[in-house]
Amino acid sequence: MRSHATPASVRVRAAAKVNLHLGVGAAREDGFHPLTTVYQAIGLFDDVTVERSDVDRLELHGESWVETSSIPLDATNLAARAAALLSAHHGRPLPSSVSIRKAIPVAGGLAGGSADGAATLVGIDRAWGLETPDEVLLEMAADLGSDVPFALIGGTALGTGRGELVDPIADEATWWWVAVPNRVGLSTPQVYGHFDRLFPDADPVPPSADALIEAVVSGEPVRLARTLHNDLQAPAVDLRPELGELIDQGEAAGALRGLISGSGPTVVFLCDGADGAREVAAELGGAGHDVVLVANGPVAGAHVVHGLAGLGEGGVDG
Template identity: 60%
Template sequence: MTITVRAAAKINLHLGVGRVRDDGFHPLDTVYQAVSLYDDVAVSVADADVLSVEAPPYIDVEGVPADGTNIAMRALAEAACGERHLVQIGKQIPVAGGMAGGSADGAAALLAHDRLHDLRQPDDALLAQAARLGSDVPFSLVGGTARGRGRGEVVEPIEDHGSWWWVAVPSDVGLSTPAVYRHFDELFPDAPEQPAEPRELLAALASREPVRLARALHNDLQEPAIDLRPELGTLIERGESEGALRGLVSGSGPTCVFLCDSQEGAMAVVAGLSESYDVVLPAVGPVAGAHVLP
């Protein structure tokens, strides 16, 4: 028996970052949105733990661990049922791209394991396991649009009836999340203890107005990411010149995302950026969190 779970990429519509804490984490106040780029994780019982990863040519999977350090395998270890498993990951979410592809895999593996062994754990139990795996993993279970606090792992769903069209442009070279946070600390040694709250962003979501949402998008990690990789700033300028309402570094980067006014607007931006960039991906949000495929 094999259980396959689909989990979505995320975009941070708002990412407020506070001063680094004594435990090495930064306090966050963020608004996540799940968008229609997916990883599929298939889990079955096996004689030994085995992991395989497949992806389209635009995704370099060489940086994806193929052993017990992979987050999907760590998720199964967290579940601790004593069985061995075959895990097959089909990736569409960029690797090391700031879109939580690894977190999606971890969330998908947790849910697949639960359903494979008919555990039917309550949501709170799965979310607690997810939080131990990483800050973005609980959101990957929840999906939709949600506010994340703490280090991002305390997730509260947000009612969002909008249909938001995005264009994502991944990079063929990843960008280390710890390196971006370190550079944030260097650039902003006097960052506030508590991060900026997303008041205007939440109001913009409720309005369902793309122009208002575009104005409210915010990412405290964008400046350090662009300082480390100036070409990201060039890409954002280009996307906006092609008609996007607003360009933004996704999370810690290096993927850049562009909010558009409609599906037609997104496809026009895709066409314009495709003249200069090899991989340009349309997506819509919000979409569901991790879920079992038929």
């Protein structure tokens, strides 16, 4: 049950995602690629604080490993777009001060911008006591971007369409990851364009995620490692060969499997447990990678951590 209280300030936490499976079909006539993906939310978080205000404000702060200079603070920012969607839906101004504290690397294939958009939807809804139905929030999230609905839901989930149609997957395991971001981003449209050039005869139907889902349900890290799949890895590595070298390096350090996250350039490594993840992270850090992050998953979708306890640990209700 949601509380009917209306706090003056709400802080919402939203997680990074990795794609355990990313199957890409040939581009449709509208330019979009049909996707079959399995998302997992992992324990790297952005915090978004929303306060009711007289005017709209958007400010941004980043942890030391997050380069924020390329993030727009105008109406194109996903947080600003989320606020505009809520205002339009409810037919009234909802002036809010939105402060984003970023710990998810930018332009890295971890959907940090999507996390911020999802967190802003929840934060403004709760700060203004709007009680927007969850299904409406999910529709708004899909309007914002393919990864935003999952950022609301969290956990582990199957995504279809452009990734915006999300169905949770039963996942009782705890998976351990090492993430190595890159300070030089990689454009998602560029990676998809290179996919089209490398695979001009791609099947319009993306590869199935059935084997991956079975591995998730099994809870066996070695089995999951064998089924991890990303059709964008080949174009990303072709554009940035050092990413392939990093994958080899991490696997040599003991990771079960290395994988480009989404369109990259962040590389994630599945490990056999917490100790294994820390050992791989130490090895990669010692090899000169200045930012190496350890995280477990799955974790909750966008949820309130201060100001109102009405949204539980599972993200959007239901």
